[in-house]
Amino acid sequence: MDEFVRLGRTAFLTRYGFGKSRDFMVRDAKTGQLCDSKAIVGAAFGYQFPEEGPLKAADFSGGEATVVPKLQRLGFEVVRIGEDWSADEVQATVASYFEMLRLEAAQQNYTKTEFNAQLRQQLRGRSKGSVELKLQNISAVLHGLELPFIAGYKPRANAQLLLRQAVQRFVLDHPEFVGQVVDAMEEVKAPGQVSFYASLVEPPPMERVLQVKGNMPRARLPRKVDWAQRDEVNRKLGRAGEQWVIGYEQRRLSDAGFPELFQQLEWTSERLGDGAGYDILSHERPGVHRFIEVKTTNGGHASSFIISRNELEFAAEREDAFHLYRVFQFREEPKLYVLKGNLADQLHLEPIDYRASFRRLMA
Structure with a gap:
């Protein structure tokens, strides 16, 4: 650790061939400085066994099962990255984040770099x-609460408990503010320049997160700030998204060499209403249908969405003929990704509602 302090972090890691710790740091008791845990252990081995030399990064695994308990048994303080922030620092960061979110929702210009610099003046170096x-941790907490988050701060998990509590407390203490943000981001505006080129992107990767233990209380928030639910019931937003997809289909069919098939396209939800299991009947090629269900949001790439049992069953029945078009960032520069076929194989599905009646099914 003395060597780490003397050389500095970058030089120390370069000398011993380690990258920056992703999860855990060990605190130097003399200076209070946090050092990369795995690199410290690797270098310390060389001090204890000079004839063998320091361990390389590939020689052993770091983390909660190896390096952390070893350092703790030796009497060192190990800190999970991000967990050493004080309550005042967390409160200042949460306040700064929500101010940026307010400006983004109102489509007012702001500079993230300037906010970062101003915030660091309130923090401990x-x-x-x-x-x-x-800030990415805050996005992850909001995403988990089904609330909009700042698009430029991609959700990153493993937020400290203090931060999670502070974000939840802000949401519960400021329902009108959160509602105004959701309302503003929910507003339907025609895209300034409608372009269907380069709109298609890959769907978000499936993220694995730790399941909350069954005996932990679940955070329950006011229904009016349920972001995915509001998207679903906002018929104006949904209709605008479907209109945009119709334009996208016209471009896709033309580029595929089948412009005449656009004349056969049917806007099913507009003609028959919801319940068919899809919104638009298009074509893959002559004689081959493409059933399109459209889910639209003003939120970001990884925003969750509501899907009905009927839509899930229809997707399974139609297999590769079914396409879910997830349109996002709609009011700014619309993009979409496509999920094809059985959705149950591609999504984490969580039941959220029940139909109540006075009938009991018998085996």
Whole structure:
């Protein structure tokens, strides 16, 4: 650790061939400085066994099962990255984040770099990168609460408990503010320049997160700030998204060499209403249908959405003929990704409602 402090983090890691710790740091008791845990253990091995030399990064695994308990048994304090923030620092960061979210919802210009610099003046020598990580943690908490988050701060999990509590407390204490943000981001506006080129992107990767233990209380928030639910019931937004998809289909069919098939396209939900299991009947090629269900949001790429049992069953029945078009960032620069076929194989599905009646099914 003395060597780490003397050389500095970058030089120390370069000398011993380690990358920056992703999860855990060990605190130098003399200086209070946090050092990369795995690199410290690797270098310490060389001090204890000079004839063998320091361990390389590939020689052993770091983390909660190996390096952390070893350091703790030796009497060192191990800190999970981001967990050493004080309550005042967390409160300041949460306040800064929600101010940026308010400006983004109102489509007012702001500079994330300036907010970062101003925020660091209130913190204890935090680096720009550590602040960015904390802001990404806030996005992850909001995403988990089904609320909109700042598009430029991609959700990053493993937020400290203090931060999670602070974000939840802000949401519960400021329902009108959160409602105004959701209302503003829910507003339907025609895209300034309608373009269907380069709109198609890959769907978000499936993220694995730790399941909350069954005996932990679940955070229950006012229904009016349920982001995915509001998207679903906002018929104006849904209709605008379907209109945009119709334009996208016209471009897709023309580019595929089948412009005449656009004349056979049917806007099913507009003609028959919801319940068919899809919104638009298009074509893959002559004689081959493409059944399109459209889910539209003003939110970001990874925003969750509501899907009905009927839509799930229809997707399974139609297999590769079914296409879910997820349109996002609609009011800014619409993009979409496509999920094809059986959705149960591609999504994490969580039941959220029940139909109540006075009938009991018998085996």
